[in-house]
Amino acid sequence: MxxxxxxxxxxxxxxxxxxxxxxxxxxxxDMNDILGYMELLGQVDTSEIPPxxxxxxxxxxxxxxxxxxxxxxEDALKNAPDADSDYFRVPxxxx
Numbered sequence: 830m831x832x833x834x835x836x837x838x839x840x841x842x843x844x845x846x847x848x849x850x851x852x853x854x855x856x857x858x859d860m861n862d863i864l865g866y867m868e869l870l871g872q873v874d875t876s877e878i879p880p881x882x883x884x885x886x887x888x889x890x891x892x893x894x895x896x897x898x899x900x901x902x903e904d905a906l907k908n909a910p911d912a913d914s915d916y917f918r919v920p921x922x923x924x
Contacts, residue, residue, distance in 0.1 A: 832860040 837853045837860070848856070902915075911918040 830864060832857055832864065836860075 834853055834857055837848070837856045841848045841853070841856075906912045906917065909917050
């Protein structure tokens with residue numbers, strides 16, 4: 830499969846992009862390079878490789894999920910720039 834100038838112009842039209850002829854020609858080359866690389870990757874034998882959950886060995890980076898006690902009302906409001914006795918006070922955004 831290869832990308833033609835007509836394909837690029839069609840995709841640009843769908844994306845509401847205005848491309849010059851030079852930009853369109855550059856995208857044809859770039860997209861064909863990407864597709865060529867994908868074909869090269871498709872030739873690699875991965876039948877003995879188990880699927881990965883993540884691309885790195887670092888894992889998910891998430892901490893274990895555990896329930897904690899909720900914040901007390903006073904602690905939740907103590908760093909608020911503006912609060913009344915029960916709520917955070919924020920500027921009006923809708924008139």
